[in-house]
Amino acid sequence: MPFAASIDYAAIAPPLLAVGTALGVLVLDLFVPADRRGVALPVSLAGVVAAMVATGALAAGDDRSTFCTAAGGCSYAVDRFSLLFSGLFLLATAVVLLLSEPTVRAQRLPAGEYHFLLLVSLTGMITLAGSRDLLLLVLSLEVVTVPVFVLAGFRRADPRSSEAALKFFLISVLATAVLIFGASLVYGVTGSLQLDQVAAALARPRLRQPVTSAGIALVIVGFAFKVSAVPFHAWAPDTYQGAPLPVAAFLSVASKAAGFAGLLIVLLVGFRGYADVWGPMLAVIAALTMTVGNLVALRQRYVIRLLAWSSVAQAGYMLVPLGVAASAYGRARVLDDAAAATLGYVVFYAAMTLGAFACVVWVAGDRPRNAVADYRGLARRSPLVALALAFFLACLAGLPPGLAGLFAKVVVFSAAVRGEVVWLGVVMAVNTVVALFYYLRLAALLFAPEDRGSAGVPAVEPPDGPASRPVAVAIAVAVVVTVVLSLDPELVLHITPLAGRG
Amino acid sequence: MILVALLLLPLAGCAGLLAAPDRWARRIGVAATATTFGLSLALLAAYDYHRGGFQLGVDRAWVPAADIRFHLGLDGISLPLVVLTTLLSFLCAVYTLKTLPEPGRPRAFLALVLLLEVGMLGTFLALDLLLFFVFFEVVLAPMYFLIALWGGERRSYAATKFILFTLLGSVLLLLGILVIYAHTATFDMVRLGRRGGADLPRAAQDLAFLGLFLGFAVKTPMWPLHSWLPDAHTEAPTVGSVLLAGVLLKMGTYGLVRIAVTELPAAARDFAPYLGVLAVVGIIYGALCCLVQRDIKRLIAYSSVGHMGFVLLGIATLTPVGVNAALLANVAHGVVTGLLFFLVGALKDRYHSQDIAEIGGGVLAKAPLLGGLLTFAAIASLGLPGLAGFWGEMLAMLGAFRPAQGLHRGLFLTLMVLAGVGTVLTAVYLLVLLRRVTLGVVPERWRERRFGDVTSVELAAWAPLLALTLVLGLYPRLVLGVTDAAVRRLLGGG
Numbered sequence: 001m002p003f004a005a006s007i008d009y010a011a012i013a014p015p016l017l018a019v020g021t022a023l024g025v026l027v028l029d030l031f032v033p034a035d036r037r038g039v040a041l042p043v044s045l046a047g048v049v050a051a052m053v054a055t056g057a058l059a060a061g062d063d064r065s066t067f068c069t070a071a072g073g074c075s076y077a078v079d080r081f082s083l084l085f086s087g088l089f090l091l092a093t094a095v096v097l098l099l100s101e102p103t104v105r106a107q108r109l110p111a112g113e114y115h116f117l118l119l120v121s122l123t124g125m126i127t128l129a130g131s132r133d134l135l136l137l138v139l140s141l142e143v144v145t146v147p148v149f150v151l152a153g154f155r156r157a158d159p160r161s162s163e164a165a166l167k168f169f170l171i172s173v174l175a176t177a178v179l180i181f182g183a184s185l186v187y188g189v190t191g192s193l194q195l196d197q198v199a200a201a202l203a204r205p206r207l208r209q210p211v212t213s214a215g216i217a218l219v220i221v222g223f224a225f226k227v228s229a230v231p232f233h234a235w236a237p238d239t240y241q242g243a244p245l246p247v248a249a250f251l252s253v254a255s256k257a258a259g260f261a262g263l264l265i266v267l268l269v270g271f272r273g274y275a276d277v278w279g280p281m282l283a284v285i286a287a288l289t290m291t292v293g294n295l296v297a298l299r300q301r302y303v304i305r306l307l308a309w310s311s312v313a314q315a316g317y318m319l320v321p322l323g324v325a326a327s328a329y330g331r332a333r334v335l336d337d338a339a340a341a342t343l344g345y346v347v348f349y350a351a352m353t354l355g356a357f358a359c360v361v362w363v364a365g366d367r368p369r370n371a372v373a374d375y376r377g378l379a380r381r382s383p384l385v386a387l388a389l390a391f392f393l394a395c396l397a398g399l400p401p402g403l404a405g406l407f408a409k410v411v412v413f414s415a416a417v418r419g420e421v422v423w424l425g426v427v428m429a430v431n432t433v434v435a436l437f438y439y440l441r442l443a444a445l446l447f448a449p450e451d452r453g454s455a456g457v458p459a460v461e462p463p464d465g466p467a468s469r470p471v472a473v474a475i476a477v478a479v480v481v482t483v484v485l486s487l488d489p490e491l492v493l494h495i496t497p498l499a500g501r502g
Numbered sequence: 503m504i505l506v507a508l509l510l511l512p513l514a515g516c517a518g519l520l521a522a523p524d525r526w527a528r529r530i531g532v533a534a535t536a537t538t539f540g541l542s543l544a545l546l547a548a549y550d551y552h553r554g555g556f557q558l559g560v561d562r563a564w565v566p567a568a569d570i571r572f573h574l575g576l577d578g579i580s581l582p583l584v585v586l587t588t589l590l591s592f593l594c595a596v597y598t599l600k601t602l603p604e605p606g607r608p609r610a611f612l613a614l615v616l617l618l619e620v621g622m623l624g625t626f627l628a629l630d631l632l633l634f635f636v637f638f639e640v641v642l643a644p645m646y647f648l649i650a651l652w653g654g655e656r657r658s659y660a661a662t663k664f665i666l667f668t669l670l671g672s673v674l675l676l677l678g679i680l681v682i683y684a685h686t687a688t689f690d691m692v693r694l695g696r697r698g699g700a701d702l703p704r705a706a707q708d709l710a711f712l713g714l715f716l717g718f719a720v721k722t723p724m725w726p727l728h729s730w731l732p733d734a735h736t737e738a739p740t741v742g743s744v745l746l747a748g749v750l751l752k753m754g755t756y757g758l759v760r761i762a763v764t765e766l767p768a769a770a771r772d773f774a775p776y777l778g779v780l781a782v783v784g785i786i787y788g789a790l791c792c793l794v795q796r797d798i799k800r801l802i803a804y805s806s807v808g809h810m811g812f813v814l815l816g817i818a819t820l821t822p823v824g825v826n827a828a829l830l831a832n833v834a835h836g837v838v839t840g841l842l843f844f845l846v847g848a849l850k851d852r853y854h855s856q857d858i859a860e861i862g863g864g865v866l867a868k869a870p871l872l873g874g875l876l877t878f879a880a881i882a883s884l885g886l887p888g889l890a891g892f893w894g895e896m897l898a899m900l901g902a903f904r905p906a907q908g909l910h911r912g913l914f915l916t917l918m919v920l921a922g923v924g925t926v927l928t929a930v931y932l933l934v935l936l937r938r939v940t941l942g943v944v945p946e947r948w949r950e951r952r953f954g955d956v957t958s959v960e961l962a963a964w965a966p967l968l969a970l971t972l973v974l975g976l977y978p979r980l981v982l983g984v985t986d987a988a989v990r991r992l993l994g995g996g
Contacts, residue, residue: 337567340567341567344567399639399669400635400636400640401639401640401643403636406636407565407568407570410565410568410570410632410680411565411567411568413568413680413683414567414568414569414683414687417683417684417687418687422684425680425684429677429680433677436669436673440669444662444665444666447650489567490564490565490566490567493565493566493567494567
């Protein structure tokens with residue numbers, strides 16, 4: 001399949017900038033004296049901002065596509081969908097970079113390599129959002145994941161960190177294998193990897209065979225690992241707990257969002273015609289995911305594990321709209337609305353979860369154990385952080401003043417109801433109530449009076465040094481984004497979903 | 503747009519407070535609440551009383567993906583409550599000019615009061631179910647902090663109890679709203695009211711009503727979901743108590759009328775007998791609890807349970823007379839109980855105690871004006887004809903005498919009689935309270951202590967309430983004239 005046209009470099013400017021910065025930081029690290037390694041952060045941030053500017057410039061123009069074949073399809077697209085996701089990934093990475101500063105400094109991690117790995121992963125995410133080709137999709141997904149193995153195991157002295165990295169590695173390799181197997185089945189049936197052409201081929205009734213369905217199901221299972229949907233979620237809590245906190249944030253926000261971007265692309269561009277196959281499958285996965293996630297989250301005593309299980313549960317809510325696809329079969333409008341609901345939820349989720357993680361990183365500055373009990377009386381120690389965390393928890397719970405979370409949930413609920421999958425709506429409503437309990441218990445603890453003495457830990461002053469300033473900036477960024485999304489959710493809720501041919 | 507301005511003014515005041523230095527805080531607070539109150543008076547003039555229906559509306563798409571709209575509007579049911587809210591907020595700001603409990607910090611205190619005002623006004627103005635829910639919830643956080651930071655000794659316990667109970671109610675409320683939405687695919691309260699539940703199967707109506715009913719019952723509060731109220735009232739600072747009793751409780755009964763009864767009329771008929779019975783249990787229970795209270799704020803809190811019982815009884819009759827009575831009793835309770843909490847707060851500032859035995863009588867001798875006002879407010883609260891408390895309760899019982907068609911008349915007659923017994927008990931405990939607090943000789947321990955009578959700032963903050971108590975008692979048409987058309991439209995539609 002020779003490329004018919006030359007490469008549109010403007011379209012791939014954001015990933016190019018990201019990967020360029022990654023290499024630049026890595027090389028820079030070699031030449032800068034050890035006492036001035038702090039320069040890595042501004043350089044990386046500058047690169048991310050430049051990529052954001054490029055994304056913004058693309059957003060101002062028309063849709064583009066590149067790597068097109070003579071047959072007519074294109075492997076890489078720049079449209080509202082990919083730009084929204086690129087923006088999300090860039091912003092999330094910027095916040096994670098800020099959050100990493102104290103960790104890198106305190107644990108003497110090699111800053112250049114750390115930033116390099118994060119930025120490479122970012123590059124993979126941006127190309128993933130633009131991929132309209134199974135091969136490019138799988139490759140991007142690997143570029144996203146491989147650096148994170150290393151990042152998860154970055155605290156070499158800590159056996160938990162190695163465990164986290166190993167678990168994550170094994171599960172990811174398995175997931176990739178399943179994904180590639182599924183993709184190869186689809187390729188075998190349709191004769192194409194290019195998703196537009198896959199869709200066109202699948203439209204032929206002759207191909208309605210068990211092997212096609214199996215291929216599609218395997219691809220979905222591959223992505224289900226990435227987004228840690230039940231029953232493919234078991235790696236998430238251990239990995240989150242063992243990995244450095246900012247890496248856990250990166251995994252639960254950016255990496256999960258990338259998984260959803262890929263899932264939406266294959267389902268809506270490639271497999272649209274088979275909604276009756278994957279719709280019910282995703283409905284069941286969604287129901288399982290939120291129920292298991294919430295029930296287990298109820299029993300957690302460490303905040304990071306609580307957030308891990310909450311992120312499992314939230315993935316369930318995000319899958320709900322896709323579960324309506326079967327009944328929406330043939331009604332393109334309903335399916336597109338459902339996809340827009342998922343997409344919107346992913347963005348809302350990213351903003352509020354990143355904010356919650358940022359607050360956790362702040363608290364970890366003086367209470368590294370991160371037990372739920374350590375959050376008692378946070379409002380006395382750092383009132384603003386406590387307020388911010390309470391706000392993010394309210395968002396995750398879906399109660400005002402966390403409007404972003406409320407709207408996200410209502411939009412998802414409404415998609416389920418309009419798609420006439422009412423049972424899923426009911427499961428979701430019940431789950432929302434269950435989830436309130438653990439979010440609000442933590443939120444209430446923030447404002448409870450500190451019980452002196454019993455903790456046995458002498459009160460430590462909050463880390464007001466320069467090391468925590470980037471974290472404060474990160475929290476502020478997350479608060480601003482979440483508040484803006486709360487007041488004007490339309491910003492992300494009506495992004496034109498992927499156009500497919502099926 | 504005037505309604506948006508009504509919400510933006512306190513919000514702007516809130517932002518201004520955060521930006522300004524502490525010493526300007528009180529003046530900004532008064533200015534913001536005064537202009538909001540002024541604007542609500544302008545509403546009184548702008549509202550077309552002959553036309554009825556929702557007026558001065560604003561209707562903008564907010565989240566089209568789920569058909570959530572920024573829809574505000576005003577009718578005869580919400581208008582009196584809006585004015586009551588702005589008035590009480592203004593008086594609270596005035597009161598704060600001189601009096602602020604520990605730990606001070608007027609900036610934060612007033613910012614919370616203004617945020618509270620935004621939530622309360624929004625609740626009464628919202629015509630979109632989800633927007634209503636949002637405003638209904640906005641109120642929780644500021645009230646929580648008012649209790650938790652400026653409250654009495656057991657403030658932490660009281661604040662937590664308050665937030666847990668009301669959040670539980672909110673969840674049920676949200677579930678009820680979602681059931682309605684699942685069947686109608688709209689949050690538009692005007693459209694839902696017009697359809698009158700025609701789109702919902704009977705079982706779904708009952709389910710939705712149950713959620714809404716329990717949600718609002720916690721807020722009102724209705725027996726047996728009331729137990730957060732005495733704690734919250736006892737520990738809250740004066741201003742918090744005034745707004746809690748004066749406005750927050752009304753959000754529950756308002757929601758019941760505006761949403762539950764209007765949008766699900768068939769289910770309302772199913773549930774009306776239960777509502778009536780629980781209301782009357784609340785009346786009797788509240789009165790009996792009052793008889794044994796030693797804490798004066800707690801006593802008034804329990805009396806609120808009783809008074810709200812009359813409001814609920816009025817709603818349960820589902821007749822124009824009963825619902826009008828409920829709305830009137832709502833406003834009257836806001837005025838009278840607001841005043842009572844102000845007065846008790848003033849007592850506490852002087853005696854540093856809210857324990858009846860500790861104060862020990864003789865207030866009339868020690869501070870004649872304060873004692874006199876307390877007597878006046880207590881008598882208004884017990885429902886003396888000619889004062890505000892009388893008409894609402896009287897008419898609620900009249901409504902129960904002839905309940906709506908389809909309701910069991912014998913049951914409601916029994917309820918009416920029991921409510922009548924409740925009024926007698928109410929008179930008993932309030933008179934006992936007066937005897938033990940205002941009358942009698944000044945106890946030895948207070949003889950030497952000198953404290954002033956009512957100050958001019960206090961009087962300024964209370965005077966409008968005193969006047970309203972009298973005016974509403976002598977001329978209840980002031981409220982009934984506004985509500986009646988809206989109520990008839992509401993019940994006629996069902």
